[in-house]
Amino acid sequence: MANKDFLLHFQEFDEDDDDGLRTSKGATRVTIDDTAEPQKQHKPAGPVEEDEESYRNDDKTELLSGEKKGAPFWTLDYYQALFNVDTYQVKSRIVGSMVPWPGKNFVHLYIRSNPDLYGPFWICATLVFAIAISGNISTFLKSQGEPNYKYMPEFRKVTMAATAIYSYAWLVPLALWGVLTWRQSKVVSMVSYTFLEIVCVYGYSLFIYIPAVVLWIIPYEVLRWCSILVALCLSGSVLVLTFWPAIRSDRPRIVMAVLLAVVGLHVLLAVGCKMYFFSDAANAVHLVPENIIKATPTIRTN
Amino acid sequence: MTDSRGAVCGDGAFPSGTLAFAGLSDVSISEDIPVEGDISVPVGSQNVDDVFSTLDEPVKDTILRDLRAVGKKFIHVMYPKQSSALLRDWDLWGPLLLCVTLALMLQGGSADSKEDGGPQFAEVFVIIWFGSVIITLNSKLLGGTISFFQSLCVLGYCILPLTVAMVVCRLVLLGFTGTISFIIRLIVVTASFSWSVFASTAFLADSQPANRKALVVYPIFLFYFVIGWMVLTFSPSQ
Numbered sequence: 001m002a003n004k005d006f007l008l009h010f011q012e013f014d015e016d017d018d019d020g021l022r023t024s025k026g027a028t029r030v031t032i033d034d035t036a037e038p039q040k041q042h043k044p045a046g047p048v049e050e051d052e053e054s055y056r057n058d059d060k061t062e063l064l065s066g067e068k069k070g071a072p073f074w075t076l077d078y079y080q081a082l083f084n085v086d087t088y089q090v091k092s093r094i095v096g097s098m099v100p101w102p103g104k105n106f107v108h109l110y111i112r113s114n115p116d117l118y119g120p121f122w123i124c125a126t127l128v129f130a131i132a133i134s135g136n137i138s139t140f141l142k143s144q145g146e147p148n149y150k151y152m153p154e155f156r157k158v159t160m161a162a163t164a165i166y167s168y169a170w171l172v173p174l175a176l177w178g179v180l181t182w183r184q185s186k187v188v189s190m191v192s193y194t195f196l197e198i199v200c201v202y203g204y205s206l207f208i209y210i211p212a213v214v215l216w217i218i219p220y221e222v223l224r225w226c227s228i229l230v231a232l233c234l235s236g237s238v239l240v241l242t243f244w245p246a247i248r249s250d251r252p253r254i255v256m257a258v259l260l261a262v263v264g265l266h267v268l269l270a271v272g273c274k275m276y277f278f279s280d281a282a283n284a285v286h287l288v289p290e291n292i293i294k295a296t297p298t299i300r301t302n
Numbered sequence: 303m304t305d306s307r308g309a310v311c312g313d314g315a316f317p318s319g320t321l322a323f324a325g326l327s328d329v330s331i332s333e334d335i336p337v338e339g340d341i342s343v344p345v346g347s348q349n350v351d352d353v354f355s356t357l358d359e360p361v362k363d364t365i366l367r368d369l370r371a372v373g374k375k376f377i378h379v380m381y382p383k384q385s386s387a388l389l390r391d392w393d394l395w396g397p398l399l400l401c402v403t404l405a406l407m408l409q410g411g412s413a414d415s416k417e418d419g420g421p422q423f424a425e426v427f428v429i430i431w432f433g434s435v436i437i438t439l440n441s442k443l444l445g446g447t448i449s450f451f452q453s454l455c456v457l458g459y460c461i462l463p464l465t466v467a468m469v470v471c472r473l474v475l476l477g478f479t480g481t482i483s484f485i486i487r488l489i490v491v492t493a494s495f496s497w498s499v500f501a502s503t504a505f506l507a508d509s510q511p512a513n514r515k516a517l518v519v520y521p522i523f524l525f526y527f528v529i530g531w532m533v534l535t536f537s538p539s540q
Contacts, residue, residue, distance in 0.1 A: 076442060083443035086513040118444070122521055129528055136535070153420040153535040 082196070085116040093119055097204035100237035106204075107197050107242055115196040120203020123210070124165050130210050131165070132157040134217045135277035141219050157277060168269050169206060173198040176243070179258060183250055191245040201242050205235040209270065216278050224278065228270050236266050372396045379462045382501040389452050389505060397458020401430045404465045404529075407472060408536055420536055429532075433525045434458060441510065441518045448509035457522070460502035461529065463494035468533045475538060487534055495530035499523055 071077040085093075089110075096110040136154045143149040177195045184192055193201075212231040216224050239262050247255050372395050405426035421429070434457040438450055446453075471487045478486065503519050510518045 080443050080445065083440070083445075085517070087516040088513070090517060118440070118517060122440075122524070125521075126524060129524065129531075133531055151535075151537055153532070153537065155421040155425060155532075 079117075082115070082117045084114060085118055089114075090116075090119055093200075093204050094123075094207050097201075097238055098208045098234050100234060100241055102241070105191075105242055105245060106201055106238055107193060111197055111200055115194070115200040117196070117199070117203075120169055120199055120206075123203050123207050124169050127206055127210050127213065128158065128161045128165050130213045131161040131273055131277055134213050135161075137217050138219055138278050141217070161273070161277070164269070164273065165206070168265070169203055170199065172265055173202045176258075176262065180243075180246055183247060183254065187250045193243075193246055201239065205239055205266075208235045209273075212270075213273070216274065224274060228274060232267055232270055236263050239263070239266060368393075368395060372399065375459050376462055379459045379501050382504040389448070389456065392452045392455035394451070394455060394458065397430075397434075397455065397461070400458060400461045400465050401427060404430070404461065404468055404533075407465075407468050408532060421532055426532065429528065430458075430461065433528070437521045437525055440521055441506065444514050444517055445511055446506075446509045446518065448506065453506060456502055456505045457525070460498045460505075460526070463497040463501070464491075464526065464529050464533055467491050467494035467530075468536070471533060471536060472538075475536075491530050491534040494533075495526055498526040498530075502526070 071081075093110045093116075096106055132154070135157055139154065140151055173195065177193070177198050180193060180198075208231045212227045215227045218224075240259055243259070243262060247258050250258075371391070371393065375393075375396055405423045408421060408426050409423050434454050437457060438453040441448065441453060442450065467490045470490045474483050474486050474490075477483075499519075499522060502522050506522070507515050507519060
């Protein structure tokens with residue numbers, strides 16, 4: 001079973017424990033720092049006490065989730081089970097979503113029957129504003145010198161990005177969960193995921209787009225496409241490695257179809273965001289309103 | 303106050319070798335000591351009534367008292383030392399005032415123009431209120447011990463530095479143009495943004511378990527960052 005080796009590789013407590021005790025000033029750096037230190041995840045297994053701690057936390061989460069299962073869905077307790085994560089868990093999940101490791105399953109390695117909605121929700125929120133803000137900055141940088149250009153905050157981009165990102169992070173997992181459940185009724189598979197686990201995987205897999213989107217501010221197309229490629233390779237392979245065991249025993253044609261759909265939608269999101277929010281055509285759109293404004297008085301006088 | 307005097311006497315002479323509770327049967331109230339006292343109900347205390355009744359005071363006093371409470375909380379936000387005052391008696395008047403002021407000042411152009419401009423009044427309003435509700439729910443779900451409206455109150459009051467920054471930005475935009483205006487606004491907004499985050503975490507971070515503090519502080523950071531961005535990018539349409 002994969003369970004044996006993931007427990008041995010659960011080693012990220014030493015850096016996270018003191019982080020939890022850090023003051024709130026350091027807290028804002030959490031998501032940013034993680035990109036810099038993926039290497040630390042590959043260290044051999046930590047000391048024995050840390051493993052014991054992970055066991056204890058496992059027990060606790062199991063007890064808590066077992067206790068919360070009875071709560072009806074309109075109470076706060078029901079949702080508290082979905083936010084039952086600590087800082088070090090979120091950090092390790094974020095790092096895990098960016099570092100594909102052959103043979104390691106993201107769900108088994110990091111989520112382990114405790115899927116959270118904290119990461120997916122706030123990663124999506126961060127990505128929405130990162131796309132909107134850096135798209136706006138890149139438009140500004142591109143058309144700075146033009147005489148007709150007047151800076152616009154382009155708040156509409158926030159709405160567009162929010163619609164795109166949140167629908168991707170919820171509808172695609174829903175569809176995938178539907179397909180996996182349907183196939184499992186026909187083909188017996190060893191691995192099965194719940195809907196929340198799939199949402200969690202998808203939410204965390206979006207994290208790598210945040211640094212990528214911030215890089216897109218720099219107006220070099222080559223750099224942008226390179227960062228898209230890197231981000232896609234990393235998070236796409238984590239997705240494929242995660243869902244591979246769940247559909248492995250199915251017919252090859254369906255396996256290919258599902259994996260292609262997963263990767264294809266992931267590519268589509270990245271390329272779509274790049275084309276819509278960072279394209280050259282965006283300039284033309286913003287020069288049009290000036291003409292309209294100039295045109296309106298003449299229409300009115302006529 | 304109820305004041306009763308009496309005496310309960312046990313005779314204290316337990317036979318040796320009995321159980322501990324056996325002595326209870328010997329407890330008796332001796333007849334010759336009277337059980338007496340007087341019960342007074344606090345009805346006629348005039349002083350308490352005078353202080354707390356708001357029925358027959360002028361409306362001006364009521365409004366002024368509320369305004370004074372709001373102003374006191376503004377001072378607490380500006381000097382976030384006494385952390386309990388803002389939490390103890392929450393109100394939503396200050397947040398409403400700040401939110402409406404900010405949204406009104408961010409309203410640049412007219413809503414029906416085709417320009418892809420800044421946020422409209424309703425958008426600012428929704429971002430501030432929904433944002434703080436979601437952050438509050440987030441901290442409740444992570445196991446925070448603070449009550450819902452206390453957290454809303456703190457998050458709302460801590461917009462104050464950014465509202466001040468908005469006023470400064472408007473004034474700067476009147477006087478300067480181009481790069482100088484942008485640099486001044488950038489400095490002002492950055493300072494007030496860090497002030498907002500610092501003040502709100504000073505109030506809210508203690509209510510969280512230590513190992514989840516970062517998870518609660520990050521959404522607050524994002525919230526004020528977005529508001530700060532809206533303030534910074536405000537450009538009045540001519």
